[in-house]
Each structure stands twice: as C-alpha cells, then as structure tokens.
Amino acid sequence: MADTNGTAFDIVVLGAGSGGYAAALRAAQLGKNVALIEADKVGGTCLHNGCIPTKALLHAAELADNAREGAHFGVHSTLDRIDMGGVNQYKDTVIGGLYKGLQGLIKSRKITVVEGHGKLVGQNAVQVGDTTYTGDHVILATGSYARSLPGLEIGGRVITSDQALTLDFVPKSAIILGGGVIGSEFASVWKSFGADVTIIEALPHLVPNEDVALSKAFERAFRKRGIAFNLGVRFQGVTQNDNGVHVTLEDGKSFDADLLLVAVGRGPRTSGVGYEEQGITLDRGFVITDEKLHTGVGNIWAVGDIVPGLQLAHRGFAQGIFVAEQIAGLNPQPIVESGIPRVTYSHPEVASVGLTEAAAKEVHGEDAVETLEYNLAGNGKSKILDTQGFIKLVRQKDGPVVGVHMIGDRVGELIGEGQLIVNWEAYPEDVASLIHAHPTQNEALGEAHLALAGKPLHAHN
Template sequence: MTQTLKTKVLIIGAGTGGYVAGIRCGQLGLDTVLVDGGDGLGGTCLNVGCIPSKAIIHAAGKFETVAKAAGDGTLGITASSPAIDLGQTVAWKDGIVRKLNAGVAALLKKAKVKVIKGWATFEDAKTCRVETADGPVTISAEHVILATGSEPVELPFLPFGGDVISSTEALSLDAVPNRLVVVGGGYIGLELGIAYRKLGARVAIVEMADRILPLYDKALTDPVMKWLTDHGVELHLGARAGGFGDGKLSITTKDGEPLQLDADKVLVTVGRRPRTQGWGLENMGVAMAGPFVKVDDRCATSMRNVWAVGDLTGEPMLAHKGSAQGEVVAEIIAGHDKRFDPVTIAAVCFTEPEIVSAGLGPLDVAGRDDVITAVFPLAAIGRALAIEAGEDGGFVRVLASKSDHRLLGVQAVGQHVAELSNSFAQMLEMGAVLEDVAGVIHVHPTLGEAFHEASLRALGHAIHI
C-alpha cells in the first residue's frame, strides 16, 4: 500500500545544497521532507568527493614525508622505508565519512526535517513517488527544491567497470595500483593522480588540451607542472584516449601517433554532468539552460514554487555554492527577501602545490589597460620557508582597478594556500580596495602576509621585495 505525505517543502537530494536547505527550512519552522536518493547524507561531496578525497590526499602527503626521511633523510630526520596498507587508510577515511554522516543526520533531526531514503520520481512539478525499503511513498508539496547534484561523465569507449574507474572507486581501492593512468588533466584527475604518485604508483596523465588545468592561467599551473615532471609523472598532453584491454590503454599522441600505456587501473576524470535523468525532470515543465536547470537570481525555476540549487544549476559546480543557494531558497520560502548574487565563488585545486582562484584572473582581463596586477612570491615569506612551502614557485597575485583600486581578483599557488581562499573571497565580497588589504595588520609569521605584500606591491611599496 502506498503511503501519502503532504508537506510545505520537499527537497530532492541530500548533498550539500539539499541538506543545508533542509536544516535552514527546519530552523525557519517550515514543515520539510528531504529525500536521500542513495549517495547518503552529505551527497557526493561528503561521501565520495570533497571530504574523502582530501583525507586520501592528506594520508598520501604523510606517506611522502616519511618516504623522504628514509635513506639520506630530510631536515635531519631519518626513518625506515615506509609501507602503506591502503585498506587501512580507506577504513580510516570511511570512519570520517560515517562520523560526518551521523552529524548531518543529527542536525536534520534537530531541525525536525523528515528524511526518507529512496529514489524519487516526479509525476508532475509538485508530486513524486519514492521507492523506499518499506514500500512506495507519494509526496506532494507546496514548494519543491531540486538538489540532485551531479555524476561523473562516462566515455563511451571507456565505460566504468572493472579496472576502468571513476573518482568514486579511486577513493576505495584496497591496494595502490602499480600503474595508474588518469584520463583527464582537470583538478579531480590531478588531485588523485598526485596522491597515488605520492603513495608509490607509477602515474601517467592523458589530457586532450595542450596543458593541465586548462581553465587556469599558465602562471598558476606551472608549479603543479613542475611537481609532476620532478616526480616522474608521465604526461601526454594534446592526446586522446582510446579503448582499454589486456592491461593497456590505447591513446593517440599530440603528433597523431598511436601508443599503448600499461595500466593496472584507468581513472577517468573528464568532468561531471548534472544528474537530470531517471527522476522525472521531464514531467516537471521546468526550462533548461543547456544541460542544466535554468534558474534566476532567487534560484527559482520557470515553474512556480519549484527551486533548484547546486550542481544542477550550472557552473561552478562547487559544494559551497550549493550550500549558499540552499540557504537562500529556504529563506525565500519563509518570506524573506533574498537573492543569490555573490561577488565571487572561490575555487581551490588540492593539487601539489594547491591553487586558489577568486574573482577575475589574467585571462579575464586580457587586453585591458585599466587593471593593476601584482605578484608576491612565497619564497619571500618566512613562514613559507619554515614549512618547506617557499621553494616551488608559489605566489599570491592581486588584480585591481587602476581608477579606484577596487579588488577584482586574487589568486595563489603554493603549499597550504587553500586556507587563504576565504580571506580572498571575503575581501572581494566586501568590495575592498587595495588600501583595505594593506591597512589590515596581517599576523606574522603566516602565509597570509603574502596577500598583504601583494597588495602593497600593487600600490608600489611592497616591504619585503
């Protein structure tokens, strides 16, 4: 027998956009039902994306540190040759995920959000049927928030399965592959490829573009490129992948030559696409913007009282964007006058070294003569040198308007610079000018001093260079 529920707000998807929307709806006193379609509370980011990948990256960094201490040693520290039991590492990572899952569940319960586990299929814009372990449930709602997220893109000639894996499987391997080929030189492929290289795998990267991380300017990616070449990562740029069989991946090089790459695992990371199939979107009557659901600055779709947040709404497909949108929608439904209109959404690549970008970069202002650009190297920052973060070509760069010194963008590359991203975004969001950054007394010794010095340099009077 089908159970029937009616609610004020129905949220489809329990990722960072969906569960944050649910918590905020509950805080605002809105009767709310959240449908978790199978990824688990926290969605891709918490379960098979942001959090577990950073855990594996952290473990790989620790392994590399011990490996450096073996033999001749490093910083006066010597150690025996390290070994890795990847199964234990993955179990530790899974423990973190379980802890965070439980935390999200507790927060939703505290907010009095009803969570239903099962796959939803919409019959019309406000009604869906959810197949649960206890039988079907039909839910009708006054407001619907779509937060179905995204999924890895599969290549037709490299379907996922067996030794051809996505980032999801790469985070749960039971052993380090001897030979790993990564198809796709974007941030996901590079983050995981670098981690497995640190863990001892022989890694090759196949990228169609002529350089890695093609969405970032060359100055930001050069330090990452240097790390890859210095650590023996095999790079095939301007190349195309083909089929995989008998432990070999066929590729066509930039020069058009066929080549066979030995591979125990092939990690395909050629992008992600919005999850629009399999849950009845076509029955909802909402307008599309290419592959994404079209929304306005209130995250409203073309159907009244149907909202969409997160990866479903377009680039940038970042967890923190989805969370912010989820809060906005919840407050609009509660009667508040809100808009989703951020000045910037900062992005981080957790490569080696890390990359941060907020606001406009050099590619965005190419040809303009009304922009000041200034760069300050981490090699001139004491804290960077003291933690071995000053020798890899890292820097902080600021872009500002010549006329009023308004900050337009901030970028950085270097070890640990991810932790500067919120400061960059905050200054841009507040409409800061160079003098604002220069006037803030930055703590010494920290990496954040490079942001201060870059701003001083843009004003023509950096102190430490």
C-alpha cells in the same frame, strides 16, 4: 503544513547532498516543515564519494611524503609501505563521524527524511515508490555523477573516482584521463603513494579553469614530482586485459598501465526524475534557472551540481541556504559565481577566487587591468614548510581587487581572506592597512597587497 498522512509539507527537497541538505536545514531553522528525499545517504557525493574521502587520501599522501622526505628537516624516518586497508579505515572513520553528526543535526531540526528514488510528478509533488509527497515549494537537488566519454565504458581496470576511492591497493602505474581538479588530486595521491602516473588532458593546460600563470606553475611542480602529462591531445581508445590497460591517443602515442582513471568531469543527475515532463528546461542535462535559482515552473527551484556553473559543495551549500531564505521571505542577495572560492587540494595546492587575468581583461578592457605576483620565497612560514609558489593579484587599474590566485602547499587555507577581498571589492590599500600575523602564510596575502599598493616590504619595487 503536514496532513494527517504526513505527506504534505511546506518544502519538499529532492536530493540530500550539499545543496539539498543545506536547504532543508536552513528552511527548518526558519520554521518550515521539510521533507528531504534521498535515494542513497544524506550527505551526497561530497561526504561519501567526493570532497571528504579524497581529502582524507590526500592527507595520508602528505604523511607519506613527510616520512619519505623527513631527512631534509633533520628527522630521519623510513616509509615501509602504504597499507591501503589502514588508509581506507581512516578515511571511512572520518566519513562515518561526519555522517553520524549530519544525521543527528537533521533529526534535531525535525526534518522528515524519506529514503528512496524520488521522481517529480507534478509542480508540487514528488513520488517515492507508491507514496506522493507534496510541498508548497519543491527544491531540486539531485546532484551529479562521474562522467565518461562517448563509447568509453567503465568497468574492470577502467574506473572513475567512485571506484578509485575504494581501491584496496596502490596501482604500480596509472593513466588519468583529465587534468582538472579530480584528475590532479588523484595524480597527487597516487604519486605520493609510489605509483607512476601519466595525465592526459585535451586542453592546453592542467587545471585549465585557473589563471594560466597558476596552470603553468602547477605543471612545473608536477613535472618536478615526476608526474607525466600530455596536453592538448585527445583520447582515442583503450583496451584492457588481466595485466592492465593500453591507452591510445589521437596523435599516435600510446601508454600502458595498471589502471585508467576517467576524470573528465561530472554530469548532472537529471535523467529519469521527471524534470522535463513537468516543463523544466534542461540544457545538456543541466537545469536552467534564473539568478534566483527558480526554474520558471510553479514553485520549483534548483540548486547544486544540476545548475550550470561551478560544481562545488560550498556552492551547493550557499545555493541551498539562498533558496530556503527566499522561500521564507528574507530576500537574500543573489550568489555571484565569480565570488566563489576554488581549491585543488593537490601537492602543491591551487586556490583562487574571482576573475583570472584573461577574464578580467575581457570584462574591464585590456588596458584597465593590473596584476602582481608575490613569490612565496619571501614568506617566512612558506620557507619553513619548504613550499614554493606565489600569489597573483588581479585588480582594476585604480580600482578594487577582482581576482586572487595562489599556488603552494596549504594555500587553500588562505582563500577565506581572498574571497572577502574580492567579494567586498577591497582596494589593495584597504588590505595593505590590515596587520597579518607573522610568521604565517596568510602574511603573504598582506605583503602582496602592500606591493600592489606601491609600498612593498619584502619585495622589490
């Protein structure tokens, strides 16, 4: 418990992003005295430079598309211009409201917030400036940063998502290096805002971590929107001047644009914070832990983007809660990575949970997996929304559903039921017996399971 100087705690959390503040909130709820150390703002990347601001931009982009395409629905409107000052004001208002609410919540739980750069200086000690904070347990949650490629310097017209989120103009043209979640979301935003967009991806598909059927459908949708992409080719170099950037690829192709957005993933923020000096094992900068997120050193734990695996805010939340409950002696169930839902919030959206078809065949055997695709063309609400896509289910033959994969506008809102199906190891017959409201897109999940259970309603045998 706290000493007279207020520097000794039950738990010291280094980093106040999704994983760190979730750990602090849950630990305080369980009666622990917690110090939460943060060099910037509580809320971390997700709240200030990631999930929340990008989704605000994507909502503004959806409104731009609606204004431009309203005549299709009998609503005639014109899109005069994109006012990035107004868009950014809306984005910042959303962030500000959530930030204020988080600060109030942390204060109400009586968590001690320490502002400054923290460094692990012992197995139970974190130093901030001239002050050392000790804890019976230490939770490492220092998050991640926008990576670049070796030799590719960020600056000027070569930017990362950090700078892209604060642009006060819409680029006339943009090249995006990386076709994963971040690159695809910015491509979607800028195209809706009127920019010419080209994506360069070294792997064979866009959103390459998804089931290949979704990746191919996503590529068709982007192609239809006029978003260009080059797949399976590596970036070679870039030059820039006052007018823009000139990008060359290893296959000899070259492109010119106003900006180059580098969206090649995020790296763990573990340099210069004392981890290795205290015996913490790092692999390519990531903190190695056991399945209970313990580092193997003293009472030191790690959560969030610094732990190998999916770099998602909701994964960080879950890990933070999990570690706090372990420390409090509640013995929670370890987190299964494949059971974590994943969403790309572009137009169209991609949402998935569980194993892809290829991964399921690796785990269960080539002949032990069954799949089904349900086209959203048969779903009334999707028809009303004028969205195209499908739901793909992956199951063990005569066994539970092990993967739910979806593409189409707003399907991210369906992934909640999908993750229940996968995590509770439901059989198609179990889901088929549930009644889904009509007309909803959620109903498509029910119909897909009806079909997989051998009794399709609005789908052919």
